[in-house]
Amino acid sequence: MKKYLALIAIPALLAGCATPYPEPHVEMAATPVVNLPPVQPMAASNGSIYQAASYRPLFEDHRARLVGDTLTINITERVSASQTSTSELSKTGSLSAGITAVPGISPKAFGRASAEATSANDNKGKGSNQNTNEFTGAITAVVTGVLPNGHLMISGEKQIGVNRNVDVLRFSGQVDPRMIGQGNAVASTSVANVRIEQRGRGATADAHAVGWLSRFFLNLAPS
Incomplete structure (x- = not known):
């Protein structure tokens, strides 16, 4: 009986050793970073030609304005930082x-x-010390809310699966409608409170991950 208990306890201990090292995640906030007043609901249709809840300019190319509209985001993020000190x-x-x-x-x-x-x-x-990050791509996001000042809250996700590997791209932020250009597109550098996440799932992602035993010893090793 003790032998069977030992065989059951060993996998349990190994499973417990697989989780001490925290895995970083990007926080995909769906609400604005700042506290904003609640949005007043639009008045119901009253039979007139002009409807505030669904108004679109007549002489203007299509642009995202209302909840549910789509907007193309051209991701052109480049961050470079350097620091030098001498004493x-x-x-x-x-x-x-x-x-x-x-x-x-x-x-x-x-x-x-x-x-x-x-x-x-x-x-x-x-x-x-020098650090450089570059991210380019494009994604179509959906307007999830309209703030009292007219800014659009957008969120989009793209998943591509090839040969049991899935690449996931998520984007969210706040867009000023005046920054939307031709083709209903806006650069990511003109989006506020940007959240970008690109992750992979599958054998390729697992090959780049640190094994559970290595994570266990890295968690115990002094920094």
Whole structure:
């Protein structure tokens, strides 16, 4: 009986060792970052030609305005940061002392009595740090809400599966309608509160992942 309990306990311990290392995730916020007042509902149709809930300019190419409209996002994110620091410290000191006379003792006895000391300290340091990230692509997002100031809350997701591998691209943010250009498209650099996530699922993603045993020891190793 003890032998069977040991066989059951070993897989349980191995499964527990597979989760100590946290996996990072991008927070895909569906609501604005700032607290905004609630949106007042549009008035119901009253039979007139102009309807505020579904108004679209007559002489304008199609652009996203209402909840459910689509909008093309051209992702052109490029972030580059560099930092360089240099420090230098130099310090030099000297000390000299001597005895020429002492009451009751002949001055000749101290002809060679002297003491000298010198000290020097030199410290130099130099550091450099550089980081560059680039992300390009395109995705069509859906308007999920319209703020009181007319800004659009958008969210989109794209999944592509090839040979048991799935690539997932998610995008969300806040768009000013004035930044929407021709073709109902806007650059990601003109979107506020951007959240971008690209992940993979399948054998290719697992090949780049750190094994559970390595994660266990990395979690225990001192930083």
